[in-house]
Amino acid sequence: MLNNPATKYRAFAPVQLTDRQWPSRTITRPPIWMSTDLRDGNQALIEPMSVEKKLRFFEQLVKIGVKEIEVGFPSASQTDFDFVRGLVDSGRIPDDVMIIVLTQARDELIRRTVESVAGAKRACVHIYNSVAPVFRRVVFGMERDEIVQIAVSATTLVKELVQAHPETDWRLEYSPESFSTTELDFSKQIVDALSSVWQPTRDKPMIVNLPSTVEASTPNVYADQIEWMCRNLERRDALVISVHPHNDRGTAVAAAELAVMAGADRVEGCLFGNGERTGNVDLVTLALNLYTQGVHPGLDFSDIDAVRQLVEECNQLPVHPRHPYAGDLVFTAFSGSHQDAIKKGFAQQQADAMWEVPYLPIDPADLGRSYDAVIRVNSQSGKGGMAYLLEQEYGLVLPRRLQIEFSRAVQKVADASGREIAANDIYALFEREYLEASAPYRYVAHQMADTSGSNHAVRVDVTVSRHQAAQALHGIGNGPIDAFVSALGLDIRLMDYHEHAIGSGANARAACYVELRVDNGPTLFGAGIDSNIVTASFKAVLSAVNRHIASVGEAGPASSAA
Numbered sequence: 001m002l003n004n005p006a007t008k009y010r011a012f013a014p015v016q017l018t019d020r021q022w023p024s025r026t027i028t029r030p031p032i033w034m035s036t037d038l039r040d041g042n043q044a045l046i047e048p049m050s051v052e053k054k055l056r057f058f059e060q061l062v063k064i065g066v067k068e069i070e071v072g073f074p075s076a077s078q079t080d081f082d083f084v085r086g087l088v089d090s091g092r093i094p095d096d097v098m099i100i101v102l103t104q105a106r107d108e109l110i111r112r113t114v115e116s117v118a119g120a121k122r123a124c125v126h127i128y129n130s131v132a133p134v135f136r137r138v139v140f141g142m143e144r145d146e147i148v149q150i151a152v153s154a155t156t157l158v159k160e161l162v163q164a165h166p167e168t169d170w171r172l173e174y175s176p177e178s179f180s181t182t183e184l185d186f187s188k189q190i191v192d193a194l195s196s197v198w199q200p201t202r203d204k205p206m207i208v209n210l211p212s213t214v215e216a217s218t219p220n221v222y223a224d225q226i227e228w229m230c231r232n233l234e235r236r237d238a239l240v241i242s243v244h245p246h247n248d249r250g251t252a253v254a255a256a257e258l259a260v261m262a263g264a265d266r267v268e269g270c271l272f273g274n275g276e277r278t279g280n281v282d283l284v285t286l287a288l289n290l291y292t293q294g295v296h297p298g299l300d301f302s303d304i305d306a307v308r309q310l311v312e313e314c315n316q317l318p319v320h321p322r323h324p325y326a327g328d329l330v331f332t333a334f335s336g337s338h339q340d341a342i343k344k345g346f347a348q349q350q351a352d353a354m355w356e357v358p359y360l361p362i363d364p365a366d367l368g369r370s371y372d373a374v375i376r377v378n379s380q381s382g383k384g385g386m387a388y389l390l391e392q393e394y395g396l397v398l399p400r401r402l403q404i405e406f407s408r409a410v411q412k413v414a415d416a417s418g419r420e421i422a423a424n425d426i427y428a429l430f431e432r433e434y435l436e437a438s439a440p441y442r443y444v445a446h447q448m449a450d451t452s453g454s455n456h457a458v459r460v461d462v463t464v465s466r467h468q469a470a471q472a473l474h475g476i477g478n479g480p481i482d483a484f485v486s487a488l489g490l491d492i493r494l495m496d497y498h499e500h501a502i503g504s505g506a507n508a509r510a511a512c513y514v515e516l517r518v519d520n521g522p523t524l525f526g527a528g529i530d531s532n533i534v535t536a537s538f539k540a541v542l543s544a545v546n547r548h549i550a551s552v553g554e555a556g557p558a559s560s561a562a
């Protein structure tokens with residue numbers, strides 16, 4: 001890289017528009033969406049789409065609700081011509097969809113283009129020529145007037161040719177290619193010249209598409225350019241102002257949004273941002289950005305995974321895992337504080353309330369995506385993540401202090417492996433750590449009796465095995481756990497107790513969690529699961545006792561009470 005890039009690259013000159021209005025506007029309705037996937041997207045592919053793929057893509061666009069679809073560059077190849085002609089002849093184009101065909105402003109190409117769509121119910125011929133100084137000088141070797149003349153002749157020819165096909169509702173689209181790097185007065189001059197030839201009306205407007213063919217400035221400058229054009233063009237009422245942002249600086253979405261605030265009526269782009277070089281603006285992101293502001297975009301992405309799959313197949317390009325709204329990882333949190341906030345957000349989110357789940361700008365369910373991948377656990381995760389997975393996948397609602405205790409075990413495994421730990425691995429670890437902590441004590445059976453008349457309410461006769469030897473123990477207490485602890489004859493203080501059902505109906509089971517202090521040691525948890533709630537609590541006590549013994553070693557034999 002150069003020490004002083006100013007010797008090679010010049011700063012983009014700002015637009016002199018001191019009373020610009022767009023910064024204080026908000027977008028309250030969607031623009032007209034135009035998909036150029038089958039043209040700009042297609043021309044950028046390593047392998048252009050086959051007719052069959054183009055057809056599938058077209059049908060997907062129609063299904064989503066796109067009403068203006070650029071279907072190709074029919075004069076470029078027989079494949080494109082046949083596809084377009086086939087679409088028209090097969091009657092597959094819904095009445096409310098307008099197809100658009102692009103051509104250079106050259107006579108023979110225009111004739112072939114009109115031929116490709118003649119007879120369609122609605123069709124738009126889209127002509128372009130590049131107008132920026134560098135193109136005028138390097139590509140065409142022409143002065144401004146000559147460049148205007150190319151476009152005027154092309155428009156005149158289109159007007160003449162379409163008159164021979166009155167059965168079609170024709171529109172003209174004109175793109176001064178490389179608009180964003182062109183002098184504004186020249187863009188105005190050429191567009192005004194064309195609209196004076198075409199004579200658009202409010203009912204049959206002309207589409208003026210103002211592309212950032214190569215994105216070269218910050219989005220605010222593009223917005224200024226669009227506002228300037230909207231204010232200064234002749235016949236504004238009979239024009240649809242369209243934008244076509246490319247993404248060379250990575251700000252196409254912002255450029256499109258600011259351009260709409262600046263007065264653009266229409267946006268051209270591709271699904272997931274395919275297109276030349278860094279791509280066209282991504283229509284999915286634009287549409288869903290609007291949706292998250294409470295404005296329906298008029299496009300349906302309620303099965304976004306299906307749309308993504310089709311686009312990936314047709315383009316033979318993957319959608320990035322971090323792509324807004326659609327990427328595999330965009331609704332996934334690995335890090336502890338994010339997981340904690342999301343878990344709390346889900347717990348508090350009411351079905352019919354405003355969406356307020358931290359870190360999730362949209363409800364994945366609105367896009368047909370599940371919550372499965374929202375939380376994934378690795379070494380960056382905290383207790384919230386693993387607790388969420390145990391709850392979602394296994395119905396275990398761990399009390400907070402147990403979450404803290406168990407998360408240390410999860411963390412150890414994550415640190416050691418350096419990898420993600422799936423929900424089933426976390427459950428297996430929980431089983432190993434708590435549910436299968438069955439040595440030296442293991443629950444075998446119990447009976448309970450009411451002791452009415454005594455100070456204590458419950459008597460428990462329990463069989464436990466200790467080092468595989470069965471022991472019959474008896475205890476009385478205020479409740480089953482109290483009686484059981486007394487039967488064990490150990491120095492145990494019950495610090496905390498939680499229980500909940502797992503599942504419902506005949507198959508429901510009880511999960512029990514106890515926090516004990518054994519032999520005045522540090523407190524620790526035990527957990528038990530059983531179809532009988534009392535059994536679950538006894539198992540939880542033994543789980544904690546066994547874990548204590550495993551950590552400090554075993555003391556004297558259990559004695560029998562009562």
Ligand SMILES: CC(=O)SCCNC(=O)CCNC(=O)[C@H](O)C(C)(C)COP(=O)(O)OP(=O)(O)OC[C@H]1O[C@@H](n2cnc3c(N)ncnc32)[C@H](O)[C@@H]1OP(=O)(O)O
Pocket residue numbers: 040043073075076077103104105106109128129130139140150177213276
């Ligand atoms: C920004 C964009 O995405 S614009 C769309 C770009 N897409 C494509 O080009 C894909 C389809 N295009 C093609 O397949 C071919 O370009 C074709 C078949 C249409 C034409 O091919 P060719 O006749 O070989 O011409 P080519 O595209 O190389 O253009 C070169 C000539 O056209 C002129 N030209 C280029 N663009 C235009 C235009 N928009 N209007 C008028 N003339 C143009 C050039 O100045 C050059 O003229 P010259 O030969 O007198 O120097």
Ligand SMILES: CC(C)C(=O)C(=O)O
Pocket residue numbers: 040102128175177178209211212213214244246
């Ligand atoms: C033809 C025009 C609209 C174009 O694709 C561009 O300028 O990027």
